[in-house]
Amino acid sequence: MPHVVIVGGGLAGMAAAVALVKSDFRVTLLESRPRLGGRASSFVDQTTGTTIDNCQHVNLGCCTNFLHFCQETGIADSLRTEHSLTFVGPNRRLHSLKASWLPAPLHLLPSFARLSYLSWYDKWRLAWGLRALAHRRNATSEMLMSDWLVQQRQTPGTISRVWQVVLVSALSETLDRITVRDARKVFVDAFLANRHGWEMQVPTVPLDTLYSERVGEWLRSHHVDVRQQVGVKQIAIADNRVQHVVLRDGQLIDADDLILAVPARLVAALLPSGIAQHPTLSQLEQLEWAPISSVHLWFDRPFLPVPHATLVDRLSQWIFSRGSTVQPDGTLAEYYQVVISASRMLANRTQLEIVADIVRELSEIWPEAAAARLLKSRVVTEHKACLSMLPGNDKLRPDQATIVSNLFLAGDWTRTGWPSTMEGAVRSGYLAAEAICRRHGTPRAFVQPDLPVSRLSRLLFGL
Ligand SMILES: Cc1cc2nc3c(=O)[nH]c(=O)nc-3n(C[C@H](O)[C@H](O)[C@H](O)COP(=O)(O)OP(=O)(O)OC[C@H]3O[C@@H](n4cnc5c(N)ncnc54)[C@H](O)[C@@H]3O)c2cc1C
Numbered sequence: 001m002p003h004v005v006i007v008g009g010g011l012a013g014m015a016a017a018v019a020l021v022k023s024d025f026r027v028t029l030l031e032s033r034p035r036l037g038g039r040a041s042s043f044v045d046q047t048t049g050t051t052i053d054n055c056q057h058v059n060l061g062c063c064t065n066f067l068h069f070c071q072e073t074g075i076a077d078s079l080r081t082e083h084s085l086t087f088v089g090p091n092r093r094l095h096s097l098k099a100s101w102l103p104a105p106l107h108l109l110p111s112f113a114r115l116s117y118l119s120w121y122d123k124w125r126l127a128w129g130l131r132a133l134a135h136r137r138n139a140t141s142e143m144l145m146s147d148w149l150v151q152q153r154q155t156p157g158t159i160s161r162v163w164q165v166v167l168v169s170a171l172s173e174t175l176d177r178i179t180v181r182d183a184r185k186v187f188v189d190a191f192l193a194n195r196h197g198w199e200m201q202v203p204t205v206p207l208d209t210l211y212s213e214r215v216g217e218w219l220r221s222h223h224v225d226v227r228q229q230v231g232v233k234q235i236a237i238a239d240n241r242v243q244h245v246v247l248r249d250g251q252l253i254d255a256d257d258l259i260l261a262v263p264a265r266l267v268a269a270l271l272p273s274g275i276a277q278h279p280t281l282s283q284l285e286q287l288e289w290a291p292i293s294s295v296h297l298w299f300d301r302p303f304l305p306v307p308h309a310t311l312v313d314r315l316s317q318w319i320f321s322r323g324s325t326v327q328p329d330g331t332l333a334e335y336y337q338v339v340i341s342a343s344r345m346l347a348n349r350t351q352l353e354i355v356a357d358i359v360r361e362l363s364e365i366w367p368e369a370a371a372a373r374l375l376k377s378r379v380v381t382e383h384k385a386c387l388s389m390l391p392g393n394d395k396l397r398p399d400q401a402t403i404v405s406n407l408f409l410a411g412d413w414t415r416t417g418w419p420s421t422m423e424g425a426v427r428s429g430y431l432a433a434e435a436i437c438r439r440h441g442t443p444r445a446f447v448q449p450d451l452p453v454s455r456l457s458r459l460l461f462g463l
Contacts, residue, residue, distance in 0.1 A: 001026045002440060005245055005253055007232045007270070008261030010038025011422050012410035014215055015069050015429030016259050017224050019446040022072075023437060027224045028253065030245070032231035035212035038263075039385065040422060042208035045296075045378060049328055053207045054380055055294035056320045056337045060170075062189040062197035063423035064448040065430060073218040075210050079201040086306045089117030089161070090313040092365050094306070097198075104454035105134070105192040105461070115161075117312060122157040129154050129163075133184050134192050134461040141180040142391035148180045161312050166190075169310070169317060171419050172290045172341040172386040182389040182419060193463055194451035202308070202320070235260070235270050235407070242407050257439070259432045261410040263384070275407075280398045287396050287413060292385035293343035295358055298325065298333040298376040303368035314361050317341060333375050338362075343381060351379040387413055387420035400432040406439065408432040 004020050006013045009031030021027045035041055042053045059066050059079070070076040085097040093116050099107040113123065129152045141148075145167065149159055163183075164175055170186045171178050190197045203210050219226050234246040235258060242258040260267060264284045268276035276282065295316075308320045322335040338358050340346065346354055355377040363370035387393060397415040400408050410432040412420035418427055430446035437444040453463045 002256040003028065003254065004257045004259065004436060005030065005255035006259045006261055006410075007235075007245065008038065008259075008263075008411070009033075009036040009226070009228070010261060010411070011040060011066075011069070011211070011425035012412065012414075012429040012432075013038075013259065013261035014073075014211065014219065015065075015426040016261065016410050016433045017219055017226075017429075018069060018072055018222075019430050019433035019444075020436065021219070021222045021224050023433070023442070023444055025257075025436070027219075028255075029219065029224055029226045030230045030232055030247070030253075031226070031228050032248075034229050035208055036216050036226070036228065037207055037211035038425075039382065040207050040211060042206045042212075047376065047378070050325055051206050051208055052296055052335075052378075053294075053337075054382060055292055055385075056318070056322075056339055057203065057207060057422065059201040059422055060190050060197060061199040061201070062194070062451055063421070064450060065426045066421075066423040067201075068448045069426045073215045075214050075218075078203055078205050078210055078214070080204050082200045082202060082308070085198075085200060086309040087115070087165075088309050088311050088365055089115070091117055093117070094309070099195050099198075103456045104195040104197075105457045107195040108191060108198065117161055118157055119155075122155050122161075125153065125155050126158045126162055128152070129158065130187060130192070131461075133180070133187055134457075134463065141184075143180045144176055144391065145178045145180055145183045146174075146176040148183075149175065165310060165312055165317070168341050171389050172292055173388050173390075174342050177290070177342075178389045179391050179394075181394075185419075188461075188463060189450065192461065193453045193457050195454065197451055200308075232262075232270060235272075237272050237275055237404055237407070240403075240405055242404060255406070257406045257408065257436050259408045259410050259429075259436070261429065261432075264411060264413040265384070267409070275402075275404060278403055280402070283396045284398070284413070287393060288388040288390055289384035290341070290386050290388045291343050291381055291383045293340045293346055293354075293379060293381040295338040295340070295354060296376075296378040296380070297336045297338065297355070297358070297374060298327070299336065299369070299372040300331075300333060300375055301368070301372045302334045303362070303366045303372050304336065305366070311361065311365070315340065315345075316358050316361050319362070327375065334372075341385075346379075346381065351377070354379050389419055400428060401435045408435055 097111045100110045231248040318339040410428040412425040416427040418424035
């Protein structure tokens with residue numbers, strides 16, 4: 001039984017382990033931190049003693065590989081599907097986005113038509129813009145979305161209240177740092193191709209429970225040798241083959257195949273310099289990343305009338321209700337998380353200033369929030385949260401197979417055809433596993449098909 005060593009216990013590494021162990025490989029998964037999950041994980045907040053997620057993670061219905069991974073590992077029952085999304089307009093009115101009986105791509109049309117913060121002219125221009133975007137078949141356009149929107153005569157209202165709201169949340173970047181190709185993928189996959197593509201899934205338990213505990217348990221019960229707090233120092237390569245990995249404590253582990261599923265910026269340091277200098281790997285340094293901030297707020301009472309809301313034209317982009325938590329003094333607090341993607345605008349501001357602005361915004365929308373007492377708060381910024389979908393960035397993303405015969409890469413930064421999301425990470429793990437099966441002469445398909453495209457979308461847009 002060939003032995004595959006996977007370095008990195010984020011979603012990419014875990015997905016590769018799931019695929020390979022089911023295909024009769026012996027798998028060892030090495031993770032340097034005490035928990036699995038990588039960027040999708042939790043930590044213990046020292047001031048409250050509670051386990052909190054680094055940031056709320058959500059998933060859309062079009063992410064078929066992530067959902068497959070959750071089903072395979074038995075964690076799908078811990079995801080709640082939202083069949084309605086709540087938008088709060090600048091006029092403070094709440095709108096719920098729901099699918100009507102109409103087939104895709106018209107299923108959300110009635111909800112969009114009811115948005116009170118867009119004029120009828122905005123709605124007309126938006127429909128026009130969406131049609132034009134969908135028609136860019138096989139769009140490889142490296143044009144910036146901000147330029148394309150001007151070219152398509154999109155109004156300031158559609159830009160700031162629809163295009164920006166959707167794309168900044170989905171791609172964690174501002175419109176002047178997103179290509180038309182990537183924007184098109186978001187709108188086609190999530191909103192136009194299939195009536196379930198936009199439905200949001202939210203974990204009902206902390207990320208740590210989901211990945212570190214439950215997926216970790218699944219992997220161990222399927223005989224994956226999962227080792228946490230085991231960092232890899234170096235990968236020994238000779239005769240164009242990985243020979244073994246050297247752990248930080250000096251121990252060696254032999255490998256027939258190796259998947260490097262660490263963040264892109266750490267790859268070069270683990271490889272011999274001759275390999276790391278190969279253009280496909282040395283150019284990883286040029287990848288640009290976007291920050292995401294999450295603002296954790298504990299109030300003395302609940303105020304949000306819905307489980308989540310998207311706030312339009314405000315600093316706060318999303319708010320999620322995370323339920324009641326017990327405080328160290330035994331009292332209950334209502335825990336909310338506000339997410340701000342592409343949060344460079346917060347760089348020079350103190351936590352106090354950020355929290356004050358957010359609480360003011362929430363109080364403007366919900367008078368109950370003004371009456372509530374803020375007990376605690378915390379701002380967490382992940383500076384390299386997601387890849388920027390800049391022109392040219394996609395060309396810098398390497399394939400999972402490398403110039404070394406038994407060395408493979410996985411991670412949301414490898415070439416998957418997807419933005420760097422949990423779906424992208426799982427796809428990369430499955431692709432790396434497929435490449436290993438091919439190398440051993442037993443080709444297998446792990447990557448799942450996309451949601452089927454509705455007949456009307458095919459007819460209207462040739463999708
Ligand atoms: C704040 C934030 C919010 C996000 N929100 C969403 C969202 O809502 N929806 C969504 O789909 N995506 C979201 N993402 C993106 C998503 O988290 C990532 O795309 C995904 O988790 C990446 O997984 P990965 O396995 O590719 O990499 P990582 O999660 O970075 O995993 C790499 C792993 O390698 C380990 N490692 C590093 N060096 C070594 C070593 N020497 N030896 C052993 N192990 C090592 C690391 O500890 C880590 O666990 C968000 C990301 C952030 C940061």
